[in-house]
Amino acid sequence: MSWVVDTCVLIDILRGDERFAVSSASALQSKVRETLTIAPLTYVELSPEFNGDAVAQNEFLDGIWVQRDFDGNFDAVLEAHRAWNEHVLRKRSGLDRKRPIADVLIGAYALTKGGLITRNETDFRALYPTLRILNPSKPNPA
16 A cells, blocks of 8 residues: 655645644654655645755655655656746746646545545545545644
8 A cells, every 4th residue: 555645744844844744754654664655746746845956856755755656757747847836936926826726636646546644634535535544633643
């Protein structure tokens, strides 16, 4: 079984979020013996956190044992990585206001892999009621 790690959990750890970094890191640690992976969309969503630097992003993911398995589509994922960073820059400048369908795609990917680690449990439950979810913001997430 694989656990797909949601973007918010990775950002908690990356930013050292006061409320969620420890529980998010603990949730990953509790599943490290199983496969931790991310959806291609999560890889893309992280782009602005690294100012579009895929090398730095890969180093971060490797450091927390999160795999990237994009079934031979890495070139497309890298192009989306670049485009998303540009989208976020435009959005922050007030030039773009649309919200992508990220949760729909991440949830679908997680459903095919076996489970999802996310703090946005309610959003995913509404879309995927049978999805196994580990919510690090709940007491004793492991």
